[in-house]
Amino acid sequence: MTSAFVVGDQFRKRASEVLEQTHSSLPEELRTQLRALLKNKGQITLSFSTARQLKKYLQDAGHPFYLHELLEDSSLHLPEVVKPPRNPELVARLEIMKARLANKEYNKMTRNVNNQEMNRNGTLAEFGQQVRSAKAVVVTVFNFLVTVVATFACSYMGSQYLFTETTAQVISAVIASSVVGLAELYILVRTMEGELGEP
Incomplete structure (x- = not known):
């Protein structure tokens, strides 16, 4: 399940502006999170909780731009789904059940066939x-x-x-x-x- 955004240059630019303009009113925790994100030169992933804090701050401070403007060129971060390993007992039981079902189907198809069958007559x-x-x-x-x-x-x-x-x-x-x-x-x-x- 996704829990973060992959942000682009728009976020870098606007977040830098927010950090420069609001030294006093920006919460310290949010400031450190944003600075840590901006230090990263590669792909930036913004968690939903940080995005909520930033949205609340922007609303309370009355900034001229909103969170959706920050995330304009962003996308959802979809983590790779890791499949849990299958239980070997379950796999063995499934194989036995498949074999039984196939045998049952075979017997159902061939129940009218006589082994002394010479031809179709x-x-x-x-x-x-x-x-x-x-x-x-x-x-x-x-x-x-x-x-x-x-x-x-x-x-x-x-x-x-x-x-x-x-x-x-x-x-x-x-x-x-x-x-x-x-x-x-x-x-x-x-x-x-x-x-x-x-x-």
């Missing part, structure tokens, strides 16, 4: 489940095709004993394989509905 367990599901679909389609082809072959071979013409044999084999294929599709749909939990 899902975990390895989900990937395995998808592979098993795809394998079941492939087996079902293969089973359907084998059943239809086998029915066609059996019907074609069996119809040779009933029909002599090839056209009639093919038509009877297509009808038989179509009926078996539709039956397979019906069973497949009912099975899938049961797996999905639908009635």
